[in-house]
Amino acid sequence: DGGITQSPKYLFRKEGQNVTLSCEQNLNHDAMYWYRQDPGQGLRLIYYSQIVNDFQKGDIAEGYSVSREKKESFPLTVTSAQKNPTAFYLCASSIGTGTLYNEQFFGPGTRLTVL
Amino acid sequence: DAKTTQPTSMDCAEGRAANLPCNHSTISGNEYVYWYRQIHSQGPQYIIHGLKNNETNEMASLIITEDRKSSTLILPHATLRDTAVYYCIVRDSSASKIIFGSGTRLSIRP
DSSP states (O other): OEEEEEEEEEEETTOOOEEEEEEEEEEEEEEEEEEEEEETOOEEEEEEEEEEEEEOOOOOTOOOOOOOOTTEEEEEOOOTTOOOOOEEEEEEEEEEEESSTTOOOOOOOEEEEEO | SSSBOOOOOEEEEETOEEEEEEEEEOOOOOOOEEEEEEOTTSSEEEEESSSSSSSEEESSEEEOOTTTSSOOOEEEEOOGGGGGEEEEEETTTSSOOOOOOEEEEEEOOO
């Protein structure tokens, strides 16, 4: 089955530790995205990548880093510089960013709790 | 900032049509209206999108007013599984990112 996967579903870390969230897609999509969602709020864009080896900051990139070495993978690292990292993190992909029907397909999310 | 305004919450009886409104008075000519929904603790799911004509698919119908300043998402026969937060979004086809607002929390009552 084609889709987008995120692992793990729940993640616990101690304050001050970096943590990397996984996102993989087998949809052959060029574009991938990371969002953060806080309780009762909408999604906010952290980083996005339109093509392999390229990525751009979203609205709340501070304290996060990404890489896009492979088309199917877009891992997100939450660094110790992120002041309030506890949140629900969602990864998405789309065929491209400039095409007409480029709706985004979302993964199931990773709930990160920093203790 | 999100370019849309939606009611915070709504409820609907099971089996009835759920009509979710969205205001987008500043929409420009090349911007589409998209709807997504998010069931609790899951990733958002694409529902439908349109430019100016009404659209229908297996999930819902989208009615866009002639002046395009507002739209309504219609779930024709709501079920308990339609309980979710529904997001109305406007974007043009070249936009690289979606801006999500707070959405409408739809509750379906038995």
